Amino acid sequence: MRTIRKTWGEHLADGWIYLTMAFVIVVTLYPFVFVFSMSISKPIHVIEQSVWLFPKGFSxxxxxxxxxxxxxxxxxxxxxxxxxxxxxxxxxxxxxxxxxxxxxxxxxxxxxxxxxxxxxxxxxxxxxxxxxxxxxxxxxxxxxxxxxxxxxxxxxxxxxxxxxxxxxxxxxxxxxxxxxxxxxxxxxxxxxxxxxxxxxxxxxxxxxxxxxxxxxxxxxxxxxxxxxxxxxxxxxxxxxxxxxxxxxxxxxxxxxxxxxxxxxxxxxxxxxxxxxxxxxxxxxxxxxxxxxx
Incomplete structure (x- = not known):
């Protein structure tokens, strides 16, 4: 079966779409991950505002x-x-x-x-x-x-x-x-x-x-x-x-x-x-x- 080869322009367009979607996913997920991490971290780390993505400790x-x-x-x-x-x-x-x-x-x-x-x-x-x-x-x-x-x-x-x-x-x-x-x-x-x-x-x-x-x-x-x-x-x-x-x-x-x-x-x-x-x-x-x- 003959495959269709993409041009450099099409590869660049696909790469730009992937990067844009990855950015949107990160921007969308970060607030949820942050809030969840803050809710299960140890309270002392929450007060210190030292949690920025993943939880510190567990509680x-x-x-x-x-x-x-x-x-x-x-x-x-x-x-x-x-x-x-x-x-x-x-x-x-x-x-x-x-x-x-x-x-x-x-x-x-x-x-x-x-x-x-x-x-x-x-x-x-x-x-x-x-x-x-x-x-x-x-x-x-x-x-x-x-x-x-x-x-x-x-x-x-x-x-x-x-x-x-x-x-x-x-x-x-x-x-x-x-x-x-x-x-x-x-x-x-x-x-x-x-x-x-x-x-x-x-x-x-x-x-x-x-x-x-x-x-x-x-x-x-x-x-x-x-x-x-x-x-x-x-x-x-x-x-x-x-x-x-x-x-x-x-x-x-x-x-x-x-x-x-x-x-x-x-x-x-x-x-x-x-x-x-x-x-x-x-x-x-x-x-x-x-x-x-």
Whole structure:
């Protein structure tokens, strides 16, 4: 088999691409490696700021102190609840909205798409939304986090475009066999839509896991607040993780900085661990769902 030899210009271009990608990888990974190293190094090295990449010594004391805090566990539970329940609501609502909009037989699909697109450019703002949450009676309840973000206009469009790639003949055959629209959606469309469902799940789950502003606005009760808001209070507002009496003054000073790094790792690690399992569906679903045949 004849091989195609690259020119010097092509070799230089490949080398430049490899160097650029290596630089991007280093810039991207360094903050994670640094934060992780700071969280497991011995506290004295963290205080001295002598850790710049790899950990110095080894200590899990910061993680132990963090998990001794009851509010961390409570916030973790809240985040898991909002992520799991919220993502389930999001995916169901998005699929139910996108499916009829993808059917040519639905006469109102164009006007409905216009209304959906308008919501991407215009919004009521924070104050009207706050008043709406209060008038609905869901202020300071879990529904204040789940209902306002039940569906995304952008992801409806992505899912609709994906559903349009499913051959119309499948719908017609199912109709001839006596299936209704719900049966077609559940038994035919959704099993063929695993890539876009994975995309929706990943987008919504990451958004719920990282979201803190709605909780800051609508959840004054601390026992309902997610882990991301607790992390904001620690990093931005300098709220101490340990309550009075849990640490003596020496340990409090020793772990003051390292506890923040440990909290960052505890917050971001679960969502980072999920992504590799959805990556293949994520790439495929975004590419298919972003192009219309």
């Amino acid at each position: 899990l004391g910061a993680y132990k102190k963090v998990f001794e805090n009851e509010m961390v566990w409570r916030s973790y539970y809240n985040t898991l609840f909002y992520t799991v329940v919220g993502t389930a609501i999001n995916v169901v609502m998005t699929a139910l909205a996108a499916y009829p909009l993808a059917r040519r037989s639905f006469s109102l699909r164009r006007p409905m798409m216009v209304f959906i697109v308008i919501t991407m450019f215009f919004g009521g703002g924070i104050i009207p939304m706050f008043i709406l949450i209060q008038e609905l009676g869901i202020y300071n309840t879990r529904w204040a986090i789940l209902l306002p973000s039940a569906v995304s206009a952008f992801l409806i469009i992505i899912a609709r475009t994906f559903f349009q790639t499913i051959p119309e003949s499948l719908h017609e055959s199912a109709k001839l066999d006596g299936a209704n629209d719900i049966s077609i959606l559940v038994r035919i469309v959704l099993p063929l839509s695993q890539p876009i469902l994975a995309v929706l799940t990943l987008f919504y789950a990451v958004n719920h896991w990282n979201s803190f502003f709605p909780a800051m606005m609508y959840l004054p009760e601390q026992k309902l607040q997610p882990l991301s808001l607790y992390l904001v209070k620690i990093l931005v507002q300098n709220q101490e993780i340990m309550s009075e009496g849990m640490l003596d003054s020496f340990d409090r000073a020793l772990y003051a900085i390292q506890l923040k790094y440990a909290m960052i790792i505890i917050t971001v690690l679960p969502i980072m661990a999920i992504y590799p399992f959805l990556q293949k569906y994520f790439v495929q679903g975004v590419m298919i769902g972003s192009l219309k045949e």
